[in-house]
Amino acid sequence: MGRKTPRYDGMARSLVAGLAGLSLLGLSACAGHQPAPPAPTVTPDQVRTHADKAFDKLKQEEQQRAVSPTMP
Known part of the structure; x- marks a missing residue:
């Protein structure tokens, strides 16, 4: 009686x-996943250089705007 039926x-x-x-x-789905490459690191000097360039460009635009009058 302990025997299972087929x-x-x-x-x-x-x-x-x-x-x-x-x-x-x-398991195969997880093993096939490739991790993304690490993001490139930006040094503080690079950040400072980019900020300086952007600020200089902004100053130049403001000077050009002051020289040329705007048309109504």
Whole structure:
């Protein structure tokens, strides 16, 4: 009486095979993911240089605006 019927035995094997297949798919999906390359680091000197250039450009635009009158 302790013996399983063939129907339940087949269902158990199918369940185990299905879970094993899902596990393998999950592992292969994670293993295939390539991490993004690290973002390039910007040194404080580069930030300062870019800020200085932008500020100089802004000053130049303001000087040009003061020299040429705007048309109404």
